Amino acid sequence: MGATGVGARRPTAGVERMRIAVARVTVFAAILIALPAPPAAAGTRVPGIDVSMWQGDVDWAAVASTTTRFAIMRATRGHDYVDPRYAEYLAEASANGIVVGAYHRAKVSLAAGDPIAEANHFVDVAQIDAGDVLPVLDIEEHGGLTVTQLKQWVRTWLARVFTRTGVRAMIYASPHFWRTYLGDTTWFADNGYPLWIAHWGVASPTVPAGNWGGRGWTFWQWTSTGSVSGISTNVDRDRFNGSNLLRGKIASLTVTPAAGGMITGARIACSGAAFTCSRLANPDTVHTLAATPDPGASFLRWTGSCAGGGSSPTCDVTALGNKTVSAIFTYPVHVEMQGSGAGTVSSAPAGMNCGTTCTASFPVGSTVDLAAAADSASAFMGWGGACAGTSPGCQVTVSGSIDIVATFDPVVSVEQDGAGTTFGWGRVVAPYAIGGSYRWERRAGATATYAFSGGTVTLFTVSGPGMGRGRISIDGTTVDTFDGYARAVGTRLTHRFTQLGAGPHSLTVQVLGTKRPAATGTRVAVDALRWGGLTRV
Structure with missing residues (x-):
């Protein structure tokens, strides 16, 4: 390789001693030798060095004071050799803010299992990590x-x-070696292995394998006789092909476990039980993650570096630097409305407003406050299922599907067939009625009787174009007559009676079957009764 201007790394201590001797003999002639020129376009390339035990004592603080941003260190050779300076260099360079990397010097043989043994040895020693x-x-x-x-x-x-x-991993080789001993193959370039090219004393390196499959070099060792403050020997100097070293560093992808489901991908299988939730990756590689909810759960959306994926169950994330991803899964909270009364159940955070929507999904682990509110003619009787008690408030923590019962009952029902009731009073469902409906009859003589207690009672009737006249009796004595006619339908037409005395009473409404000329019918409509501070429908 010497004829190509590319030398080998220092293979043995003997060879290194010879090089030092030659260097000492020729030091006085150094002024006659042209130093290697730095590579062209250096301003767009990040400078660094590569070292081994042959650099001896290194003042890493001094190295860090230069433009040197990274140092690639020999960790191992063959299947058992460890560079005696590796651990020291790794710790001190890192402590001084220099980005570190490790290389393995191959000692190739046909021995069975040799490449696997050498790879295992390298990984065991190198302490490869993100960044x-x-x-x-x-x-x-x-x-x-x-x-x-x-x-x-x-x-x-x-x-x-x-x-x-x-x-x-990246491959370090010279153009000559690659073309001669690896047949100038493009397979490694085509399969995503970057190139660290060793080509000294030239303005631009020759890149084998068809410019490395059209991708070019990633790192370039451009001299073996460099000088850097803090290192007393010659040192290999290198450049990263770009201004952002992030694209030459190991990336990491970390998935934060999300209760309620699992996130999977190549080398990722992460759930609330925390299986494999992180991985290393090459920079600028795309990794597809999939979110799978647990039985009964639903996937809501991605967070972190996948937030742009929204509610799609898969996300493509490009590894560069440190990327963190998670997902939000939900479980349904279902409220069943029971009882013959009416009311609403609402939630905080918003999502549920029973009466319209009685099932809503909330993130796993979230706390949901439910509030029951009866309408004016009903009372909240209590909770069932995951909630208990008669307080209108209930708090649940979402860890699975939740079923809740809310019961509303009218304080009392308006009877159609009580004592004194005649004919079959009809029922009209109307949103403007106090309880959502009212009773009516049009035939003369029809009556409806209601029991109540206490000294005061209020009867609510409905007015409208088709309403006629009626009579009100309490305990068998007529106390009022009324005309329900109005040009438009109206409710809460009140008839209030006081000073009736304590104890039980009965109120009877009778249809008279008469009307004023403008009315279109003789109906009498009963909406609700109120006594004892409560409204009954």
């Missing part, structure tokens, strides 16, 4: 393998790292 530079396979030796064998070795190593981390 790091993408992990790297450094492939610089072929180990006597054919092109086909080496391609399979690299595929197996990369697949194993993906299986364990969910990340497609």
Whole structure:
């Protein structure tokens, strides 16, 4: 690779000592040697370095004071070697705000299970995490393998790292090595593996595999003889191909468990019981999540990075940086209205207004306050089901489907067949009536009698164009006659009687069968009675 201007990483301590010796001999001639020029368009590329034990003691605070934004470190080689400086470099560089990454120097062989063993060794040591530079396979030796064998070795190593981390690792290689020993294959580019190209002393790197499948390079090692404050030796210098290093770092996708359902996707299966709720991912990769409600529950909407997905049960989220997603599931709260009276049940938060809608869904875990309100002719008798007692208020916490009963009864019914009642009084359902309906009869002599108690009673009748005359008796004595005619229908025409004395009484309404000339009928209509502070319909 020397003829191409691309050197190998430092393979052995002996070779490194030789390089140091040569460097010492030639130091006085350095002024005669042109230093490698920085790559073109450096202003649009993020600078960094890559290091191994050969850099010795590193002052990472000094490195951080330069333009260096990332450092890729050798973690492992083969299936058992660990770089003795890796843990130290990783901790100190991170502590000084430098973005870190790890690479594995492949030691290729045909031994059974070799690529899997090397991949496992790398993952065990590297401590790969979100926010790091993408992990790297450094492939610089072929180990006597054919092109086909080496391609399979690299595929197996990369697949194993993906299986364990969910990340497609980056490949480090020179143009010469890739073309010569990997047949200039585009398979890795086509399957989402980024390229870290090693090509020194040029203004722009040569990118193999058809410009890496048309995607170009992601990182470029442009010199092996760089100088950076805080490092006393030569150091490899690199560039990220872009101004935002976020696109060269491992992304994370975190799903917050949502009670009432499960969120699933590739490497994600997250519910209230918290299975696998986070994963690592390559930047700019799209991940489809699906929200599945538990039995009896419903999916309401997405939150977090999927909020734009609204109420669709699936969401595509692009991994970049740290993305957090959750969902809201609901359970129904159903109120059954019982009793012969009338009223309403409303909720806070809004959603229920029984009388029109008696089932509403609320987010799992939310608290719902219910309020029962009887109409003017009824009384709230109490709750059943998930609520209890006779207080008009009830609070429930939504953790599943909830069934509630609310009972309303009229204080007393207006009898049609009580003592003194004659003929069959009809019933008209009308929203303007006090209790939602009224009784009527038109035949002369028809009567309706109602029992009450106390010294005061009020009779409510209905007026209108078809109404005629009637008579009111209390305890068998006539106390009033009335004419129900009016040009338009009206209610709450009152007939109030006082000083009747304590105890039980009866009130009788009689149809006289007469009317004024303008009236179109002889009807008499009874709407309600009121005594003892309560209205009866």
